[in-house]
Amino acid sequence: MEPFFAIAVGGLAAAAVYLMLSGELLRYIFGLVLLSNAANLAIFVSGRLTPGAPPLIPEGAYAPAGTVANALPQALVLTAIVIGFGLFAFALVLTFRAWTTLGTLEGDDMRVAEPKVTK
């Protein structure tokens, strides 16, 4: 199971880098979403993958019987998804503002704050 997830994480990261290098802001933001999902998947796998073994503790015991997945990384992933969603929403609104204020989403044309030095 883990190799499959590892390849998925790698594939997501590769697609993310490809999008982020395109030089266009909206694609960059989409790349960022893919990259954060790659990170989330990696954390998810770090807590062990055990299909069909819910992490339940039998009555009277202190630890689950047998090998089960660690629930903490899943909680971390949930937190990270919520935070990532908030940041993505902000980034999208900022992209929209950039489009209306600057009239372009091409990274190379965004020179308002750092104008080219003309000599």
Add this chain to the structure above:
Amino acid sequence: MSWLLVAPLMLPFATAIAAYLAKGRAAGRWISIAGSALLLVAATLLLVEVNAQGVVAGQMGGWGAPFGITLVADRLSAVMVLITAIIALAVSVYALADIDTRLEQLGYHAIFNVLIAGVIGAFVTGDLFNLYVWFEVMLIASFGLLVLGGSPEQIDGGVKYVALNLIATVLFLAGVGLLYGATGTLNMADLSRAVEGVDPGLLSVIAMMFLLAFGMKAAVFPLFFWLPAAYHTPAFSVSAVFAGLLTKVGVYALIRCFTLIFDHDIGYTHQILLWVAGLTMITGVLGAAAQSDIRKILSFHIVSQIGYMVMGLALMTPLALVGTVFYLVHHIVVKANLFLIAGAVQRLAGSTELSRIGGLYKSAPLLALLFIIPAFSLAGFPPLSGFWAKFLLVKAAIGVEGWVIAGVALVVGLLTIYSMTKIWAAAFWSPHPEGRDTSLSQLSASDRRGLLLPIAGLAVITMVIGMAPDPFARFAEAAAADLLDPAAYVSAVLGEEQ
């Protein structure tokens, strides 16, 4: 004594809520100032307690370490909290004169206090994932402050700032996940023991992810490009608090992780840090030399100064860490102050572009005096605070025969003087190109107070550190000793008797 740890966190949040309820009214400003003043009291109490009792730790919600979230303050954390409170107070007083009602209406004071809460949270947390959460709090508040007002420059700078900082965030998160997968814990004190069982090669890979993530936050070479793209665009209050605090949170996280967790292969990881430090100093100072706007020059100088702090961490000797701690404290005060002065220059001369201003030595001699103190301190003139900070670091470098890095540090100091004299010559000495000579007395009394009180206050701190460096150096020495031997930190967090 966990309330001592919780108070500096809760105060800014409470202030933020109160300020939001009063937004758009004059009360908002005063709530912000009062909140910052209370924060200063709380931070002072925490520092006194930590200095007397050693590491203070508190388990939140009664969940014992390493399972719950731990708040913990050693000397380094405590002094960073105190200096954050000082900057928060200075900037909220400055905001009286700098922030107009339009920005207040948009909730400036509330977002500012959330930013402060995020910064303090990052300093006092003892849990790696919690650190990630505080970084996010800080980040989203800084996004808001950066684009508040929405001018084209701000949007443009904001895009670059947001885009690059989000990558750092994702890298940090992935690093946290991998480290948890390898060790099964996220408590930093617990991690410092748990990493002993991990394959050193794997640990070095994870360390590099953290180096990239925190390095991007700290604006080290070659990851600093978001900083000079954005820091000159927002209101002066905002860029002062960014310049003083935000990159230093990255440096703090680097120090914490690379003394507590990733000290398994110092020959490899800290050698990389040393290269990073040297290149950061050089590129920063050369970038500054090419700029002609006060805030852009100062932004590049943040980058070059970060190099000094990382240099102390990279050398990893007791004296070098003393230098780093001393440098952090000195730098935050000086850098925030220089940005505040840039705001006063803009107010009097009408711009921060060096070719369009001048004559301030004649029209505002007091401001000229107040500029000289932090500017020369930044460059490292004795007897100001920067001299001692640089002296400690260079001495540490020579002590381990790091001639190259010591040489770099000295040359970068010289080039810093070049930039500062450039600002001095253009803004203060040469006449104003349009013959404008607004003096301080032409400002309204309340504006004058708002602009000059924080600048003078921070200048006094710089002078005091410079004239009487002994108690500060002794404190830094104790802080560095804590960092090099984390046994007390670890046992305080894990609740073991020493």
